[in-house]
Amino acid sequence: MFDMADLFIIVSSAAADAEGGSEQGLLDANFLANITGIVVFLIAFTLLGIFVWPKIIKGLDDRNEKILSEIHSAEEAREQAKSALADYERELSRAREESSKMIADAKSQAKALAEELREKNEQELSERMARATADIESAKASAVSELHSEAAELASVMASKILAREINSQDQKQLLEESLAQLGRLN
Secondary structure, eight states: OOOHHHHHHHHHHHHHHHHSSOHHHHHHHHHHHHHHHHHHHHHHHHHIIIIIHHHHHHHHHHHHHHHHHHHHHHHHHHHHHHHHHHHHHHHHHHHHHHHHHHHHHHHHHHHHHHHHHHHHHHHHHHHHHHHHHHHHHHHHHHHHHHHHHHHHHHHHHHHHHHHHSOOOHHHHHHHHHHHHHHHHHHO
């Protein structure tokens, strides 16, 4: 596009063509307007450069620093999160290993205890059966011994009664009944 100086030249040449001759006066007026425009532009540019532009630059720099700071903070937070996650995963893995070991130990202890109880019960059962068998044998021997002594006594009583008198069939029957009754009372 055209700048201000080109625009003034075009406008002044168009006016000179239209008037046809007072070109010198028009150039002096345009020259003064051009100089005034340039001076105003330089003053405005200088004032903007001194007062406004540093504030804009400072604002942009502050914003840039804030963004960089936030990016840095986010990266640090991400690294901390990664570190925390790695620590958590290590702790979780260690806890799983410990719990697996504890479960395996508990199972082996329970199995050993069950085996020990089973062996103890079998031993106690064997001992009880042996005592019961011994008690039965003892009671049987005692009963047989008692029966033998009772039979011997009964036989001697019967023999003394037989020898004391003559036995007929009636006496034999009565003697047998008395012996059986006496044996029944003893038992």
